Amino acid sequence: METPKTPTPIEHRIREGLSRLDSVLRSEDWVRARAAGLNPTQHAILEYLMGRAEGAAVRDIAFQLGVSQPTATESIAALERKSLVVKHASTVDKRAVDVCLTEAGSAAVMTGDPAPGALEQAAGKLSDSDKEHLLMTLVTMIKRLQDAGAIPIQRMCVSCRHFRPYAHAGAAKPHHCAFVNAAFGQRDLRIECRDHSMADPSLQAATWGAFHKG
Numbered sequence: 340m341e342t343p344k345t346p347t348p349i350e351h352r353i354r355e356g357l358s359r360l361d362s363v364l365r366s367e368d369w370v371r372a373r374a375a376g377l378n379p380t381q382h383a384i385l386e387y388l389m390g391r392a393e394g395a396a397v398r399d400i401a402f403q404l405g406v407s408q409p410t411a412t413e414s415i416a417a418l419e420r421k422s423l424v425v426k427h428a429s430t431v432d433k434r435a436v437d438v439c440l441t442e443a444g445s446a447a448v449m450t451g452d453p454a455p456g457a458l459e460q461a462a463g464k465l466s467d468s469d470k471e472h473l474l475m476t477l478v479t480m481i482k483r484l485q486d487a488g489a490i491p492i493q494r495m496c497v498s499c500r501h502f503r504p505y506a507h508a509g510a511a512k513p514h515h516c517a518f519v520n521a522a523f524g525q526r527d528l529r530i531e532c533r534d535h536s537m538a539d540p541s542l543q544a545a546t547w548g549a550f551h552k553g
């Protein structure tokens with residue numbers, strides 16, 4: 340078949356590119372999960388629970404992982420049998436249960452080769468400005484997906500009530516984290532921060548506006 344003279348829309352080719360990266364991630368996830376004696380879904384649940392001392396509801400875990408609630412429930416039951424997670428009554432809703440990591444569960448997440456995988460190594464070969472640009476693009480894409488309801492709100496700086504974008508305009512480290520009371524640069528933006536505290540919707544909108552304007 341003749342190669343078409345015009346390529347498919349750029350959005351389609353971006354998706355193709357991301358899917359190639361996803362296949363590398365999936366294969367690395369398999370290796371790390373196997374090292375811990377788990378399957379990738381079980382391992383991803385333990386990773387999600389890391390740094391969430393209060394635990395998480397089954398439906399939130401399922402939404403985060405992009406799996407059905409029955410699949411999440413089944414994986415959580417397997418983790419419970421291995422004593423890697425425990426369930427307890429939710430502090431928010433007494434009728435609900437939250438799933439929490441045990442000490443053995445934390446240890447299982449840390450099992451495996453801590454060396455950077457192929458994707459991190461490839462990212463390491465980008466120039467500093469390309470890395471920063473890519474991080475910004477990822478933050479923006481994640482924000483758009485959150486707004487569309489395709490993924491849950493992530494613990495990123497841009498949705499955190501401690502984030503003060505461009506509080507130090509013109510400085511090498513223009514942003515400020517009120518939690519640790521320190522300036523930080525564009526390249527230090529978090530995608531997953533344990534100290535994240537959700538800003539209310541109006542503050543999130545104002546923060547995003549200030550961040551993008553800057």
Ligand code: SF4
Nearest residue numbers: 496499502516518532
């Ligand atoms: S607490 Fe974490 S997520 Fe919030 S602004 Fe500071 S570094 Fe960013």
